[in-house]
Amino acid sequence: MKLLVAVKRVIDYNVKPRIKPDGSGVDLANVKMSMNPFDEIAVEEAVRLKEAGKAEEIVAVSIGPAKAQETLRTALAMGADRAILIQTDEDVEPLGVAKLLAKVAADENPDMVVLGKQAIDDDSNATGQMLAALLDWGQGTFASKVEPQDGAVSVTREIDGGLETVKLQLPAVVTTDLRLNEPRYASLPNIMKAKKKPLDVKTPDDYGVDITRRLTITNVAPPPTREAGEKLESVDALVAKLKELGVA
C-alpha cells in the first residue's frame, strides 16, 4: 500500500497568535512555527502502518512557503520516504489545497491519503472531505482507529455522540483526530537521515491549478475579552451563585 500524507506549517500550538494592529491578519513574523498537530498524527499513523508491514511507501506533501520544507523534513525524520513541496507564498484556502492534492494523488496513485482533520490556524476542517469529493473517493473523517484490510480500510470515527465505524473501499481519504495515536519525536539520527531523503519542489502552476481565493478576509479582530470577575468567599456563596444562574 502506498500512502500520501499532507502536512501544513502553522503557528505552534503553544503560541498565542498576535493580531496585526491594522486588522489584516495574524502576525507570522518571528513566531515559532510547527507542523499542524493533526497532521503530525497523520504522519505518525502512516509510519506505524509502514512499520506494521501494511504500507510500503509514504510520500509527504505540503503546500506553502519555502520554509514549509522544514515541516516536510520533520515528516521525513518521523519516517516518510520522500516529500513534495508545492511552493507558494499565497494563503491557499482548503478548496485550492484539495485541488492541488487531487493532482498529486493522480500522479502518485496512493491507496490512501491521510491528513489532519483541520489546521489549527484557519480551523476550516474541510480539506480532506473536499479532496475525497474531487477524487470521488470514500472518506473517513475524524479517525481514532485505522485498520486496512484487503482492498478496504476500516475507520473508527469520533462523532458527537461517541464512535462510528465505517468501511471504505480503497483508495480512500482519512482525516485524523486526536485519539488516533501519539506522534513520536524524531530521533537525532533520523533527523540527519531525513536531510538526505528526496524533496521535490513544485509550484501550483506546475499542476495547472488556480489557487485564487474565493473568500476574502476583510478583517481580523481579537475576540471579545473577558473581564476577571469576583472572588467568592465560600462554598455557600458558590452554591448561591449557581442557584442564581439556574443550574442548581
Added chain:
Amino acid sequence: MKTLVLVEHDGAAIKDATLSTVTAAAKLGEVHLLVVGKDVGAVAEAAAKIAGVGKVHVADAAHLEHQLAEDVAPIIVDQMGHHDAFLAPATTTGKNVAPRVAAKLDVAQVSDIIAVDGADTFKRPIYAGNAIATVQSSDAKKVITVRGTAFDKAAAEGGSAEIEAIDAGSASAKSSFVSAELSDGDRPELTSAGVIVSGGRAFGSNEQFHALLDPLADKLGAAVGASRAAVDAGYAPNDYQVGQTGKIVAPEVYIAIGISGAIQHLAGMKDSKVIVAINKDEEAPIFQVADHGLVGDLFQIVPELTEKL
C-alpha cells in the same frame, strides 16, 4: 436568497443545533430544510413545525440510515440546483458532509460561522477563537457550517411548512456503515451541554478525578470535561479534552476545577456564558477569565459543593 438547511437528527428527534442553523439561514433569506435518513417521516413532520420554514425536502431510504457523506452529498448537490446557500450545523455530521458538497459545487466553504454580516459576509473564529475573521465569499452559491452556540434557537413550534419527498439516490459502493458505539445517555455531550464541570491535573489520579467530579456532574446534570494536562496524565479519556486541540465548548456555565488555565485550554472554553473557577493558586490564569472564582483546595471544596447542591 433561497437557503437549504440540513436537519440534524438521530432518527427520532431534531437536534438543537438545527434550530440555531435555521436562525442563521433566516438572516440570508427563505429557509428550506432537508431531512435525510431512513423512516424519517416523524422527523420531517417535526421539521415542518419549526417557525419560519418554507418547505421541508425529505430523502427517505434504507441506505440513508447512517447518513454517510458519500450518500448524502449528491442529494444536497442536486438540491443546490434551486437553492442559493446550503447551511449545516457545525456538528460532526455537518462538518463531514458540507465540504464534500462545497467541493462538488466548486465553492469555498465558510466554516463555523458565528455571525451573518450580510448576504456574502460572515464572521468566523480562527486560531481556536483567538481571533475573529470577517470573510466575504465571492462564490455564487454559498456553503456554510454554523456554530450552534452563536445563534439563538428558532422556535420548534409555530410553522406549518409543506413536506416534499425528493429522490434519495442510491447507496455508494465506496463506503458502508459497520457499527456505532454511542455513549450512554446519562450525561449530556460536551459540545451541546448546558453545564460542564471540567477537571485538571490537580485531581492527582484517575480514581480521584472520577470519584469527585462524577457526583458533582450528576447533581448538576452536567457533562464532564478535562484539561489536556489531565488527559495526558491519564485521569480522563481523550474525548473529554476541552481546548484548542480538543473540543471547543460554549455552555451556559463552565466550572473549571483544578485547571490553571493554559492558553490552549482557554481557547476551548472562553466563549462559555459564565465561567466558574476553583483553584488553590489564586494567581492561576483561569481566574483572569472567570466570572466567579473560589480559591481553595478542591479536595475539600468539591465534596462540600456536591453535598450542598
